[in-house]
Amino acid sequence: MKILAHKQEICTGCRNCEEACADFYFKRTDRNYSSIRITNNDNTFHATKCTQCGECINMCTSNAIYRDRLGVVRIDKNKCVGCLGCVGFCSELSMFYADDLPVPFKCVACNVCVKACPEGALEILVSKVKE
Amino acid sequence: MARKILKSYEYKPAKLNRGYTRKSLYINVGDLSVQAKDISQMMIDKFVGGKGFDLYYLWHATLPETKWDDPENEIVMSAGPLGGMTQYSGTGKTLVCGISPMTGIPIDSNVGGYYGPLLKFSGWDALELQGKSDKDLVIFIDGNKGLIQIEEDDGLPEDTHLLNEKLTEEYAEDEDDKVNISVVCTGSAAPHIRFGMLNFSFYDPRRKTCRVKQAARGGLGTILRDKKIKALVVKFKGVKPNLNDVADISTINKIGVKYAKEMHDLDQKQNGIRKIGTANTVAIMNKYDLLPTRNFQAGGDPEAVKIYPQVFIDNFITQGIHDGCWYGCTMSCAKTADHFKLLTGPYKGQCVTVDGPEYECVAGLGANLGVFDPRAILEENFYCDTYGVDLISFATCLAFVMECFERGQINLENTGGLDLHFGNSESVLEILHQMSRGEGFGVIVGQGTRRCKQIFVEKFGADPKLLQDIGMEVKGLEYAEYCHKESLAQQGGFALTNKGPQHDEAWLIFMDQVNKQIPSFEDKADALYYYPMFRTWFGLCGLCKLPWNDIVPADNGKTDDPAKVPEHVQNYVDIFNAVTGKSIDKDELIRQSERVYNFQRVFSVRMGHGTRAEDYPPYRSLGPVSKEEYLSRQEMYDKQIREVHGKDPESLSIEEKMLIQRKHRENQFEKLMDAVYKRRGWTNEGVPTAEHLASIGMDLPELLEVLETHENKEK
Structure with a gap:
């Protein structure tokens, strides 16, 4: 199982990760297209991103969300009808959407933001337990 | 598939704009004519869509003296301008109208399932079916190709659960394509009774079976079979969030997400609909003296605890997966009892998926018939659905008949030997099987409460005044399942x-x-x-x-x-x-x-x-x-x-x-x-x-x- 992990104590809130994510997947500079969102609480930086918990899989109204062989929760764009139910149902608030995109998007633990982080505050954890 | 094609009609699917295609489809099954009609601005302004369009067309198709089984009577259906959107819960409904065999006036029924939205995405805001065929027909619409085919039935099954599976299998290219098919049909009882209903299907990719929702009230299924329409099938691939070509997608997305979050956060604290659907209210109704029991005589019963929602949750209803009857519905109320083994009837011994039970089912087929056995209720539920029987009219009418039996207004001789004391679920199921076979006392019950009153008085010597007092119908339609003697407003x-x-x-x-x-x-x-x-x-x-x-x-x-x-x-x-x-x-x-x-x-x-x-x-x-x-x-x-x-x-x-x-x-x-x-x-x-x-x-x-x-x- 692959999960993106964030080290709060190291993060400086530069938000390079957001930019890298939005650019890689949507060729945008707008952070609203990023699957990781950094928020500042009194200079402590919190990262909102998918924990791969899979709560969205069973609630999906078009059976479009699945867990891949590495344990990453993914959206099948061909099956998704863009209802955004999963966005409202995500306990982590880490399923995102944009009005000009037909389907929602989420972190798939791809490593792009990890490489973009100058502080090393992000890493991909791989657990041996395959779900 | 080798069904004979009686008529083919090609069309260019109209593009949607602001929720409308502005086109409606007219099919006459008598002379097999097909016509595309324009929907006027006046219709949109005054009638909006859905039931409004249905009633408008029905008015212009019929005469003041039109009877339900006259060829000019129509079944009209329409999804409405918001129908088919995916971002808000409960947006996949089809409204169906016709002159009712029960009431002789227009009936309208609101149904889930995929037919209406897929019909709209195939280019049609509404569908009118008029005329009467002399042979059984299947009407197939391919919304991607722009093709309508009227086909001759080649021995398709009568009952819904078999017919849906067969037609879905036939028209889908593969397993993934099945979600793009929806079937409208009824069941074997519909030709023999007045309250035959329509089942609208949707394919459940998790259970790998066809599910159904019902346009149940008023005998629309009876009209379908009177027209000799066996089934309507629509196929449309490509449901996406903005097929309606809306004016402001941003607002829709925002409200939709807000509502979904509300459902996520509050449903468990409020009604628990995601767990048990509308049947959640059975316990509340019993507590407040509102659960109709033994033909609305009482508003509850101590035995009702046996049919409380938790009983169904613990023993029958599959939990934790999506159960909506259209995409995007986070309310997810369309529950099922899966792998349910039938104990009676032609499918005895088979394991089936039962769509339900909804509140009306538990209250009507349960408490109102004095049946406090959840298994029996689910079996009644299944047979009502597959035979095409409106379970509300069935339950309310049979509750009346059972009270007549208990009060000696009718007897064993009249019922053909069926013991109709309250609580006898074997007899309840046998009545349903008789309706399916078109024989016995079941056919009389299938005429509905109003006609039963007349038959019991004229043929069995029952007391007309008592029957008028206890037969729960107005205008010829049976009451829904709420005891309401202490609420004047209701x-x-x-x-x-x-x-x-x-x-x-x-x-x-x-x-x-x-x-x-x-x-x-x-x-x-x-x-x-x-x-x-x-x-x-x-x-x-x-x-x-x-x-x-x-x-x-x-x-x-x-x-x-x-x-x-x-x-x-x-x-x-x-x-x-x-x-x-x-x-x-x-x-x-x-x-x-x-x-x-x-x-x-x-x-x-x-x-x-x-x-x-x-x-x-x-x-x-x-x-x-x-x-x-x-x-x-x-x-x-x-x-x-x-x-x-x-x-x-x-x-x-x-x-x-x-x-x-x-x-x-x-x-x-x-x-x-x-x-x-x-x-x-x-x-x-x-x-x-x-x-x-x-x-x-x-x-x-x-x-x-x-x-x-x-x-x-x-x-």
């Missing part, structure tokens, strides 16, 4: 309806009886104006009513009018505007409904019905018919005698007290009628006035002509 909510007593127009019991929010006649009349109009709107737009108030925002209780759920009303206003580009407000929303509501009432008047004389309920709806009923609530009734009538109950016999109650309650209902008609802008005879039609912008010449003819007749 008595009106059932009887003062356009199509007959159902739970689609108004549900005021809690407001009235429990929370005492509408004490005066004017208050009740206001509620019987606002709620039927508001709830009609769902049917104009292609929406489900449940997401409106089966969950409410966390702060709803602090609003001015919690019963209306103001935030959700605003959601609907905003979504309507965001789809259509119009700018209605909550008052115009009501006005939109009011136009169609009045149109439907005048439609009934045009057919020689729709007046005060036909709005009277049976006395069982208003108060205690029998001594046992009085005694079961003696304390409450005696208190009323003392407080309302200023008489000492100790000095009166039960008969005298029952008479006092009856006179009072019937009088109260008359006053309610006066107040409601006045509030609705109708005459004291319950007919809309020309002035009122003008004030709501519905003074169409064809309506005024009907009013004039009616007035002249009255003179």
Whole structure:
């Protein structure tokens, strides 16, 4: 199982990760297209991103969300009808959407933001337990 | 598939704009003609869509004297301008209308499943089916290719669960394609009974089976088979979030996500619909004396705990996966009992998926028949669905028949040997199997309560007055499953309806009886104006009513009018505007409904019905018919005698007290009628006035002509 992990104590809130994510997947500079969102609480930086918990899989109204062989929760764009139910149902608030995109998007633990982080505050954890 | 194609029709699917294709499809199954009609701006402005379009077409297709089985009668269906959107819960409804075999006036029924939305995405805002075929037909629409085929049945199964699977398998290219198919059909009982219903399918990719929702009320399935239509099939691949080509996707997304979050956070704390659907209310109804038991004699029973929601959750209903009847519905109320083994009938021993049980099923097929066995209820549920039987009419009619049996009004000889004591689920199931086979006493029950009354009196010597009191129908349609003797407003909510007593127009019991929010006649009349109009709107737009108030925002209780759920009303206003580009407000929303509501009432008047004389309920709806009923609530009734009538109950016999109650309650209902008609802008005879039609912008010449003819007749 692959999960993106964030080290709060190291993060400086530069938000390079957001930019890298939005650019890689949507060729945008707008952070609203990023699957990781950094928020500042009194200079402590919190990262909102998918924990791969899979709560969205069973609630999906078009059976479009699945867990891949590495344990990453993914959206099948061909099956998704863009209802955004999963966005409202995500306990982590880490399923995102944009009005000009037909389907929602989420972190798939791809490593792009990890490489973009100058502080090393992000890493991909791989657990041996395959779900 | 080697069915003979009798007619092929190619078309270019119209593109949607702001929720409409502005095209409707007309098919005459008698002469196999197919026609594309334009939907006018007047239709959109005055009738909105859905049930509005249906009624408009039905009016122009039929004559005042048209009977349900005349060739000109139609089945009309339409999804409405909001139908098929995916971002808000309950947006996949199809509205179906026709002249009813039960009532002889227009019936409308609101159904889930994929047919309506896929029909719209195939280019058609509405579908009219007219004429009568001499051989069984399948009508197939391919919305991607722009192709309509009328095919001759080659021995397809009669019952829904088999027919749906077969047709879905045939028309789908592979397993993934099955979600793009929806079938409308009925079952083997429909040709033999008057309350045959329509099943609308959707394919469940998790269970890998066809699921069904029902356009149940009023005998639409009976009409389908009378026309010899075996099934309608639509195929459309490519459902996406903005096929409606809406004016403002941003607003729709925002409201949709907000609502989904509400569902995620609050459903478990409120009604638990995601776990057990509408059956969640069985326990509440039993607690508040509202669960109709043994033909509405009582409002509950100690044994009802055996059919409480938790029993179904623990033992039968699959948990934790999506159960919506259209994409995007997070309410997810369409539950199932999977791998359910049948113990009777032609499918005995087979394991099936039962769609349900919904509240009406548990209350009607359970408590109202005295059946407190969850297994039996699910088996009855399955057979009602697959045979194409409206389970509300079936349950309410059979509850009446069982009471007739218990009171000696009919006997074993009359029933063909069937013991119809309350609680005998074996007999209940046998009646259903008889309906399917078209034989025995089941066919008589299948004629509905109104005709059963007549048959029992004329052929079996039953007491007409008693039967009139205990047969729970108005206008020929059976009541939905709520005991409501202590709620005057709900008595009106059932009887003062356009199509007959159902739970689609108004549900005021809690407001009235429990929370005492509408004490005066004017208050009740206001509620019987606002709620039927508001709830009609769902049917104009292609929406489900449940997401409106089966969950409410966390702060709803602090609003001015919690019963209306103001935030959700605003959601609907905003979504309507965001789809259509119009700018209605909550008052115009009501006005939109009011136009169609009045149109439907005048439609009934045009057919020689729709007046005060036909709005009277049976006395069982208003108060205690029998001594046992009085005694079961003696304390409450005696208190009323003392407080309302200023008489000492100790000095009166039960008969005298029952008479006092009856006179009072019937009088109260008359006053309610006066107040409601006045509030609705109708005459004291319950007919809309020309002035009122003008004030709501519905003074169409064809309506005024009907009013004039009616007035002249009255003179």
